[in-house]
Amino acid sequence: MRDIPSFAKAMDILPWPTVLVNEQAEITQPNAAFLKTFDAAANTSLLELICERDLSRVVAFIARHFGEPQQSSRLQRLSCQLDRGEKRYRCEVIGRIVGTDGEHQLALFFQSTPSLHPPANSTVGTAVPTPSLSGILHTHRPRAGFGKDHYKHILNNTGAVIYIKDIFGRYLFINHLFEELFHVQNSNLRGKTDYEIFDKGLADQFREVDRHVLESGETLRIQEVAKHDDGLHTYISVKFPLRDREGRIIALAGISTDITDQLWAEQEINAAQAVQKLLYPRKAPVYSGFDIAGLVKPAEVASGDYYDYIWLSPTRLVVAVGDVSGHGLGPALEMVETRSYLRAILRTEVRPDVTMECLNEFLYRDLRDSAFVTLFLVDIDLEKREFQYVGAGHQADFMKHDGSIIPLKSSGLMLGIDSPVQYECSPRYQMEPGDLLLIPTDGITEASDRQGNIFGYDRMIELVHEFSDYPAQEIVERLVASSRDFSEKQSQADDMTVVVIRCLG
Secondary structure (H helix, E strand, O other): OOHHHHHHHHHOOOOOOEEEEOOOOEEEEEOHHHHHHHOOOOOOEHHHOEEHHHHHHHHHHHHHHHHOHHHHOOOEEEEEEEEEOOEEEEEEEEEEEEEEOOEEEEEEEEEEEEEOOOOOOOOEOOOOOOOOOOOOOOOOOOOOOOOHHHHHHHHHOOOOEEEEEEOOOOEEEEOHHHHHHHOOOHHHHOOOOHHHOOOHHHHHHHHHHHHHHHHHOOOEEEEEEEEEOOEEEEEEEEEEEEEOOOOOEEEEEEEEEEOHHHHHHHHHHHHHHHHHHHHOOOOOOOEOOEEEEEEEEOOOOOOOEEEEEEEEEOOEEEEEEEEEOOOOHHHHHHHHHHHHHHHHHOOOOOOHHHHHHHHHHHHHHHOOOOOOEEEEEEEEEOOOOEEEEEEEOOOEEEEOOOOOEEEEOOOEOOEOOOOOOOOOOOOOEEOOOOOEEEEEOHHHHOOEOOOOOEOOHHHHHHHHHHOOOOOHHHHHHHHHHHHHHHOOOOOOOOOEEEEEEEEOO
């Protein structure tokens, strides 16, 4: 999931009214509970709902969050009254900045009980005008043409090493970065070769590549190594011939970009992927009368999605499916942390609701600012063929053998948003032959085609219904493949994970 968009999607299944507002207090995204309670849609001002005596405090509350977004990434609270028609709502409002640098919105969670008594001596707050921009950015196109000094200035301020050599390998020009990295001066280097800067081994390699470019007359892109003060660095070098007006090659130019940090990052990501693969279930649980399978398809090398099977006893199994906000290395590491905490907690705690509360305590302290985890835990008594669940901003579907569907809605806040948080266990559900439990992450339903149409919940349910008699492994594979086919093999926007639990005859 991504920051603001994924938060908006996750909050839509929360049981209490929740909105995202911008700095002008305009509602940018209300969830279903907010729409039902207050009947106020997006692009309207939240201040229109606030009673007059609380208006200034709410304005200050919002301004304080946007004034220092980094310090407002943890929750703050405010009590106020909202009036809507004949109903009065006394609320405790919880606020938290979400989003990335440069794009912030304020998430507001309303915890209240509506009163049916009309508001006495109270008027509806009026909207505050949107302030104008503090300044306008102007661009100026210089009238004078570019000369030699302008081009040198560009070359000297680029992030790449740039150099020009004659056909004998003697330097004619180096830019400032070359000077800084290899402790030479442009004025002193003219007429010298690589053998007077680098050791013979590197100089031989450079000279061989240069000779190939000069003899072939072609541009060459190659990976090279050069020694810095802190050791060897890897470069991607583009070398090409320079010609005079008659087309004769008179020199060679090179642009070399240091990719050492990028290579290290790729190695770290590959290492994280290798560790992550070891932590995913190596095989599905086996128990008479049940068929269980799971599958994850990362959007990048490492995934922020998570699924696990945890045995509490020979007949009791906990299945977990989670989604860390974002995707890539950071969320992947937070997924590993979530898995470790959950397994450790379940060694001593057997109640799913208390397990979720303990897990939230740990993640609240450890996650990145603005990060959160949605998690669905289902506790299955395989012998009795019954289950109960807890959903932290995550939901699933119980698909009955007669074709009906029981939505398993979220029963609490996403993990890592607030602390302490209470979660409630669902009632116990009895499973019968032909029943199926479907637990996906939103990467499947939100895959989109080139026109912006999404795969969607209905299409997912229809496909699972169609293949409900197939083995669980085939169902998860067909579901992920269908979602990817629908997106026309575009770059995957989000991780995809799904677990299917079939009750057999």
